[in-house]
Amino acid sequence: MITREQIQELAQFEDPKSCALTFYFQPTTPRNKAHKEEAILVKDLARDVLRRLESKGGEAEKAKYESARADVERIVRLSQELRGNGARARGVFACSAQNFWREFDLPAQLSGTQLSVNRHFHLKPLAQLLGAVPRLGIVLVDRHRARLFDLRLGELTEREGFFHPLLRRGRSDGFAGYDGGHAERRVADEARQHFKVVAEFIKDGLEKGVFEKWIVGCQETHWPQFVPLLHPYISQRLLGRFNAEVTHAGREEIRSQAERIFADWQKKRCEDTVREALSQARSGGRGVTGLRRVLRSLEAGEIQTLLIGDDFVGQAVECSGCGHLDAHLVHICPVCGRDTRKVVDVGEAILPRVIRQNLELFYVKGDPEFDRVGNIAALLRFRSPKTEKAWPMMVVRPHAPGELMGKYRGAARG
Ligand SMILES: [Zn+2]
Numbered sequence: 217m218i219t220r221e222q223i224q225e226l227a228q229f230e231d232p233k234s235c236a237l238t239f240y241f242q243p244t245t246p247r248n249k250a251h252k253e254e255a256i257l258v259k260d261l262a263r264d265v266l267r268r269l270e271s272k273g274g275e276a277e278k279a280k281y282e283s284a285r286a287d288v289e290r291i292v293r294l295s296q297e298l299r300g301n302g303a304r305a306r307g308v309f310a311c312s313a314q315n316f317w318r319e320f321d322l323p324a325q326l327s328g329t330q331l332s333v334n335r336h337f338h339l340k341p342l343a344q345l346l347g348a349v350p351r352l353g354i355v356l357v358d359r360h361r362a363r364l365f366d367l368r369l370g371e372l373t374e375r376e377g378f379f380h381p382l383l384r385r386g387r388s389d390g391f392a393g394y395d396g397g398h399a400e401r402r403v404a405d406e407a408r409q410h411f412k413v414v415a416e417f418i419k420d421g422l423e424k425g426v427f428e429k430w431i432v433g434c435q436e437t438h439w440p441q442f443v444p445l446l447h448p449y450i451s452q453r454l455l456g457r458f459n460a461e462v463t464h465a466g467r468e469e470i471r472s473q474a475e476r477i478f479a480d481w482q483k484k485r486c487e488d489t490v491r492e493a494l495s496q497a498r499s500g501g502r503g504v505t506g507l508r509r510v511l512r513s514l515e516a517g518e519i520q521t522l523l524i525g526d527d528f529v530g531q532a533v534e535c536s537g538c539g540h541l542d543a544h545l546v547h548i549c550p551v552c553g554r555d556t557r558k559v560v561d562v563g564e565a566i567l568p569r570v571i572r573q574n575l576e577l578f579y580v581k582g583d584p585e586f587d588r589v590g591n592i593a594a595l596l597r598f599r600s601p602k603t604e605k606a607w608p609m610m611v612v613r614p615h616a617p618g619e620l621m622g623k624y625r626g627a628a629r630g
Contacts, residue, residue: 227568238338239308242326258295261331283313323370347577353427359407433460506590525591532562
């Protein structure tokens, strides 16, 4: 799985000859001919990319074409090996001119298989996967057992499981017939003790940043006993609950339940953030809309959550010297005075900064109001008064650890 450092490396990579190749492979649902179809698709994509490179023509382009061609051919060979096992997607980032090749397993949630060659790697599919993914803990609990899992990029890992030791002794005493009332009380007390320990354990994990959000798997009958013991701090970070039996719950069941709860939460969070950003922007508060203002806030380090229309298209220029992005198509950088160049896709060009600044990122789909205000917006952590008046301003405030919900951090330790 991909780490935060690896994503950073991809975000920073640049090939001046525009030979940075990006390949995303999304397996089709298992069908008889799936693998064959996948292989044909990749070959078609490869042919298109090579044709586009060739059409640029010119002697100077020749060497560049050779380098990209070597990578494309390697991708085609690789795709033959990606025997549609159906489970995993793959991302490949390559540039043989710079001796660069990185391959990662990804959850099979990409929008499709694609291949492209450009100055930078194509990061939007990665950003879509990771942009708003907190480190997620899943806790299964009953009256005397608990298990803790991590869910990262579709991969479920069990971290810890424990029985409450007192309780095991309590249960094995077996004097219920002789002193039923006492034993029952004792079991209830011990269950309560156990729930308390588990609640403390979760609080500790959240405070230490082991996970940022959590989901609980618990039987209906146990939930009313557990929930009063949860500190408000951990209740706020609970995304949802599913019904599960601690010892018998299978991995696939746990994973799919947790992913469903997470997807619902994420959808709602995206909607809420859009509403808040727009309303804050209207009232001149902690929100901005439109490419120009968003770029300005991005460079000023003000953004908490970035919202980009899934079909966002915008024009901008990028300074060849300092990297400043400007929605005005100026030839000279207003920050450092060097030449600018046009960026093909500004939605893509801002991703390296988004990744560097560890911002929460949502792609917004089918929201007419959001579209009307420019199809791009941001919720700010603060609004620096200077950016309203004076431009340029290049202050990027460093983030204190734990200050932000670390979206890309989610992938970091996976
Ligand atoms: Zn500049």
